[in-house]
Amino acid sequence: MTKINNQVFDLGCFFVVLCAVTGKSEKIGIFRRFGSMFATIKRYDIIEGNNKSDQKKVMRLKNAMDKIELYAWRAVKLCLLTVLIELPQFALSLPKLLLKYVNGPIVYILTWMIFVGGYVAVTFILFTYLQRRHPERKIIWRPKGKEINTIIIGFIVLMSAKMIIGSFMTQQTANDAAIEKMFKISVNTSFMMVFMTAIAAPVVEELVFRGFLMDYFFTDQPIFAILLSGLIFGSIHSSTNFISWLMYVVMGIILAATYNKEKNLAANISLHFLNNLLPSIVFLLSSLHQMLK
Template sequence: MASYQVPIENKLPMPHQEPPRKRIKSPKDIAERLLFLVIAIVLIYVPQVPMSVVLVLKKRGTPASMPLYIAMFALMIALYIGAVWLMRFLIHRYTDQPLVRRWEKRDALYVVLGYLAMFGAKLILLPFYTSISGEQLTKNDAVIRGMLKDGNQIIFMIVFMTVIAAPILEEMVFRGYVMTAFYTRNPIWPILISGVLFGLVHQNNNIAGTLIYVALGAILAYVYRRTGNITVNIGLHFLNNAPMIFMALQFIK
């Protein structure tokens, strides 16, 4: 007996084939989307406040007590959950399309190819950055590495943020929201906007460092444009940040 095939017309349309339900029609629309973009970027930093509190206490020589640390960690998780929920709301102001889709074979292929592209971008651009700054790590990576030296409390929070929370929230902001709210039929502009914003948000001390993150953001944006599945991007972002786990293991006492 022949296996049942899902009719092509029943498959969800891809993002580049299906525009958002609310297109930009006036300057007021642009202003609204820009305002929500500012809110979205602020949301990236808000959940980091509890970690900053723990870090400041450590720097002052009065490490957080275990009850306070647990409370700050729990607050951090709660703020990330709240930020993700709010981003989901903002994204769906402009589209009826689901963020999460059933994975297909090509999705796994995009993760592999995307990871190789990101690795290649870093391989090409890092020497350029080093020649300008004299540093082996970008400022963003150097800041994180420096924080890892501040004890186990900070280490666990950083690993949670960089490996789990950041891939989810940043993909919802820079891919889910930006590429929906500022959708164009021509994929170049949303990909460029997403990449540039991603590069600017990450801490860097020169244009070469920013360019690395712009390239990484553009690759992630291209993958989202092709798959329309935010979980594919989250998985790819996770793979890119996963080495942080091994870096953190060096500092756990």
């Protein structure tokens, strides 16, 4: 009998103790089931039963716990990847910090190097990691033929969905408000924001929320993978209310459906780029008009 991982058993003990001290069973059914599962595995691991049916039961339980451990770790990695793609944004605050100590032009050159270099490094890490997971196939290539048609149709559907959902909104989303505020900081920051929203964000977000997320969860159930991708994508974008949250969720679902159909991240990046480009230009022109008039 293969020995059960001590960390897994410790987690099982935690669930058992939690069940013992939290009271009514109807409120903790899921914890009780997990606790019972862990306890059963450990009991058979100690007894080393010879009964074949018992051994099969243990193996089924162990396989279940292996899956739980695998998906829990994948969820942690997804969170870390989400943090990773946010890191280059810290360069936006560098001019304000460095102008006190360094000459102006040097500060802006240094800021752009760190900003663009950060996104290049993050993209390289994500792309390399994802390609190593699937060395047998390409994950990105130049769209052509039916893939271009999918991008066009996806863009039309995306714009239509935004117009319909947007008609129920009474105010700007928190995410758009925060972006617009960043555009108004300075001329330099405005152009940095255009690069981030129109170029960098479509690349890194598609790598994480389509490339990795849909490769981590529900790989054999595309409908659930698409819904999960949309829900997580919508939830990481700041929303002021349910309608604004729903708009981002629908955007995520459309992008996920595009990836599920073509399996080409370039198609997703192109669609995401088209979606972000127009608002970026509008914010840029508006902020430049206010700052330069």
